[in-house]
Amino acid sequence: MRLSHEDVRGKGQTVLGLIDPIEFGPTLLHEHLICDIRPPSHRDGDQYGRNIELWDHWQINYGEVQAPGNWQLDNVDVAIEEVNLMLAEGGSTIVDLTCGGINPKPSALKAVAESTGAHIVMGCGHYVDEYQQPDNRQRSVDSFAAEIIGQVFEGAWGSDIRSGIIGEIGCQSPWTDLEKTVMEAAVIAMAETGASLNIHPGRHPDQPQEIVDFLSARHVDLTRVIISHVDRTIFDQYRLFRLADSGVVIELDHFGMENSFYEFDLGVDMPNDAVKLRIIRSLLDRGHVGQVAVSQDICTRARLRRFGGHGYGHIFRNIRPYMLRRNFSEAEIDEILIATPRRLLTFV
Numbered sequence: 001m002r003l004s005h006e007d008v009r010g011k012g013q014t015v016l017g018l019i020d021p022i023e024f025g026p027t028l029l030h031e032h033l034i035c036d037i038r039p040p041s042h043r044d045g046d047q048y049g050r051n052i053e054l055w056d057h058w059q060i061n062y063g064e065v066q067a068p069g070n071w072q073l074d075n076v077d078v079a080i081e082e083v084n085l086m087l088a089e090g091g092s093t094i095v096d097l098t099c100g101g102i103n104p105k106p107s108a109l110k111a112v113a114e115s116t117g118a119h120i121v122m123g124c125g126h127y128v129d130e131y132q133q134p135d136n137r138q139r140s141v142d143s144f145a146a147e148i149i150g151q152v153f154e155g156a157w158g159s160d161i162r163s164g165i166i167g168e169i170g171c172q173s174p175w176t177d178l179e180k181t182v183m184e185a186a187v188i189a190m191a192e193t194g195a196s197l198n199i200h201p202g203r204h205p206d207q208p209q210e211i212v213d214f215l216s217a218r219h220v221d222l223t224r225v226i227i228s229h230v231d232r233t234i235f236d237q238y239r240l241f242r243l244a245d246s247g248v249v250i251e252l253d254h255f256g257m258e259n260s261f262y263e264f265d266l267g268v269d270m271p272n273d274a275v276k277l278r279i280i281r282s283l284l285d286r287g288h289v290g291q292v293a294v295s296q297d298i299c300t301r302a303r304l305r306r307f308g309g310h311g312y313g314h315i316f317r318n319i320r321p322y323m324l325r326r327n328f329s330e331a332e333i334d335e336i337l338i339a340t341p342r343r344l345l346t347f348v
Contacts, residue, residue: 005193007153008152012347013152013163015113015121024092024338027091027338028086029293029295030198030293030297031095032073032096033094033109034104035102036102037072037299039130039131063263073298073299079108079112082311086311087118091312094118094312096122098122099167101131101170102131105157106157121165122161122164123166124148124165125166125169125185126170128179131170136178141181142188143185144182165345166195166197169200173207175207183215187218187220196226197225199225200228201228208227208234212227222246223249229253231254231271231279232262244288251293252279252294254270255314256298273322290335290339290343298312316337
């Protein structure tokens with residue numbers, strides 16, 4: 001059955017169907033439960049292998065080894081185990097933003113939700129240029145828009161399981177024509193469905209603003225736009241505050257990555273969790289309440305509890321108490337973990 005905008009307006013949509021948004025409790029707005037983020041050039045011949053050993057954990061985090069299988073989350077039983085740990089630690093909802101190009105598996109997400117009772121919201125759309133299918137280069141904006149709208153109203157990736165948010169829409173710097181085409185389509189889909197939009201920006205510090213300017217020129221409601229990965233992209237207050245002044249939601253989603261090494265840009269010193277909280281404090285003190293989101297963007301095995309990592313519950317187990325010790329109020333924490341995600345997961 002195809003839904004309509006009127007069917008979803010004022011509701012949230014998980015992989016198990018429509019719900020009252022009040023049911024969304026403490027939420028992780030940017031995670032991956034099942035995905036394959038190996039670069040396409042490394043998938044042929046199984047160059048990353050299938051195994052990962054616990055004693056590789058430190059070396060993985062510092063880029064000393066490419067542990068076999070680290071880039072693949074493909075075990076439903078492990079996902080169930082990890083989500084149950086997250087629930088026990090105070091979480092309620094996970095937004096899985098595994099989109100086209102990184103192996104989305106709607107049926108696997110549904111199995112995890114049914115087994116655990118967690119609210120799981122699935123994203124849609126396409127990841128960065130490198131990961132897209134070659135025939136996508138011949139497609140039109142309208143073709144992509146129809147696909148994304150169908151993923152929300154009918155079902156995604158050959159299933160009848162529907163998405164509840166658009167994204168993460170992949171961009172890079174320089175921004176490619178294909179990525180701009182997909183973004184144009186996402187803008188159309190936002191208007192047609194009432195869903196929010198999550199964006200994976202390129203790694204240049206000016207690229208988030210480039211995207212926001214692109215969306216603003218198309219009269220997008222920027223309060224419904226989430227700019228992901230700000231904590232690995234922007235390192236100065238001028239760019240940070242300019243981006244926040246646009247009205248978008250600033251997402252710091254690398255919590256749990258406590259080491260400075262960032263393999264995708266060796267010129268970047270990754271901020272640890274304490275620094276991330278100082279960034280959030282600066283945004284709240286400037287008046288950007290309701291514009292901050294947090295998550296962990298788990299997409300490798302080394303970050304799961306099973307393999308020695310922090311797991312999906314880290315924000316609830318460790319960061320929430322740390323925020324209280326750092327004089328964040330209960331109201332501020334609830335805004336970040338509950339109210340802002342609930343607003344963004346509610347169709348308008």
